[in-house]
Amino acid sequence: MYLTNELITGEMSSSSYRSADIPPGEYSMVGALPGRTLMGQTRIVSYSKGGFIENTPIGQDGDTFIGHEFHHSEIIDLPDNSRFGIKLARGNGIKDGYDGLMSGNTIGVYSHMHAASYKEFAVRFVDACNK
Structure with missing residues (x-):
């Protein structure tokens, strides 16, 4: 189980290994984020445009991006x-148009921000690391 308060951020598949497991086969993952990752059932190829709705390690409420x-x-x-x-x-994000799944100082994002x-x-991430 993941037990530290360190800052962790990741895009796409790196978000998956921080979840609890990947079925079928039920492989144990880090567990830093809730949920389970299902591989190979869905294919998403899309542009994304979004905004932060709260302060996170990589963005503050109101910041916007394209990706x-x-x-x-x-x-x-x-x-x-x-x-x-x-x-x-x-x-699409992770669920119902929401992305940036968070738990403590950990955030997992499907969107690759341009x-x-x-x-x-960079400024937001470095500031979060320095806290």
Whole structure:
């Protein structure tokens, strides 16, 4: 089980290994994020456009970005109280147009943020690391 308070961020599949497991086969994962990752059932290829709806390790409430999604997985069995830091205006995200699954200082994002559209990323991330 994941027991530290360190800051962790990741896009796409790196978000999956922080979940609890990947069925079928039920492989144990880090467990830093809620839910289970289902591989190979869904294919998402899309542009994304979104905004942060709360302060996170990679963005602050009101920051916006343009990016893309490309993945063959979905995160399932999320608790009703799962926290998301991003709402997408375009794209699928993790659940119902929400992305940036959060737990403590950990955030997992399906959207790959294009650096030219979101220049605040580096500053936000370094600031979060320095806290």
